[in-house]
Amino acid sequence: AQSVTQPDIHITVSEGASLELRCNYSYGATPYLFWYVQSPGQGLQLLLKYFSGDTLVQGIKGFEAEFKRSQSSFNLRKPSVHWSDAAEYFCAVGVGGGADGLTFGKGTHLIIQP
Amino acid sequence: GAGVSQSPSNKVTEKGKDVELRCDPISGHTALYWYRQSLGQGLEFLIYFQGNSAPDKSGLPSDRFSAERTGGSVSTLTIQRTQQEDSAVYLCASSFRLVQGEQFFGPGTRLTVL
Numbered sequence: 001a002q003s004v005t006q007p008d009i010h011i012t013v014s015e016g017a018s019l020e021l022r023c024n025y026s027y028g029a030t031p032y033l034f035w036y037v038q039s040p041g042q043g044l045q046l047l048l049k050y051f052s053g054d055t056l057v058q059g060i061k062g063f064e065a066e067f068k069r070s071q072s073s074f075n076l077r078k079p080s081v082h083w084s085d086a087a088e089y090f091c092a093v094g095v096g097g098g099a100d101g102l103t104f105g106k107g108t109h110l111i112i113q114p
Numbered sequence: 115g116a117g118v119s120q121s122p123s124n125k126v127t128e129k130g131k132d133v134e135l136r137c138d139p140i141s142g143h144t145a146l147y148w149y150r151q152s153l154g155q156g157l158e159f160l161i162y163f164q165g166n167s168a169p170d171k172s173g174l175p176s177d178r179f180s181a182e183r184t185g186g187s188v189s190t191l192t193i194q195r196t197q198q199e200d201s202a203v204y205l206c207a208s209s210f211r212l213v214q215g216e217q218f219f220g221p222g223t224r225l226t227v228l
Contacts, residue, residue, distance in 0.1 A: 104156060
């Protein structure tokens with residue numbers, strides 16, 4: 001079965017600094033990969049997704065992620081964070097074309113320092 | 115257009131009572147998913163529908179859980195004889211298609227079992 005690991009439970013970043021959130025997956029073939037963001041009391045919003053093709057994908061709100069097959073990773077990056085980026089971030093993997101639902105990591109809580 | 119809506123937003127019930135959680139997907143979305151989000155387990159996939167059919171119910175936590183979808187639209191997740199361990203946020207998502215479909219999430223129903 002597939003699994004997703006987000007090694008960092010909490011990350012604190014100063015406003016304006018760069019950000020990288022780590023995600024590693026375990027799956028025998030190339031999975032579909034997603035990053036979602038969840039603000040307090042809100043549902044999940046898709047930031048970006050990787051299905052195939054270019055391994056560097058651009059998303060909303062200035063986020064990007066790079067798929068590295070050799071490292072089984074799909075890390076999320078942003079060059080300069082804003083206070084509004086404070087939220088919970090979830091990496092997810094989909095297999096079987098989505099028919100099995102998504103498997104999520106435990107999430108990384110992002111704190112922005114002024 | 116409207117996003118995925120869920121009702122109620124909050125539900126407090128007593129142990130042993132039955133509850134029904136409703137999900138209204140985005141119009142035209144054929145695939146619908148239910149997830150559960152809890153502190154201990156993170157985000158868990160429960161079940162998906164393609165149209166009105168749920169091919170695999172093995173993700174439901176116990177036989178107290180059931181789900182149905184009618185008219186290819188609204189879905190109901192029913193929990194019978196609720197237990198305290200059922201307390202969680204139940205998230206619904208819908209997708210235009212099952213394969214490589216982006217899942218749009220609703221705001222969730224927070225269930226508290228006393």
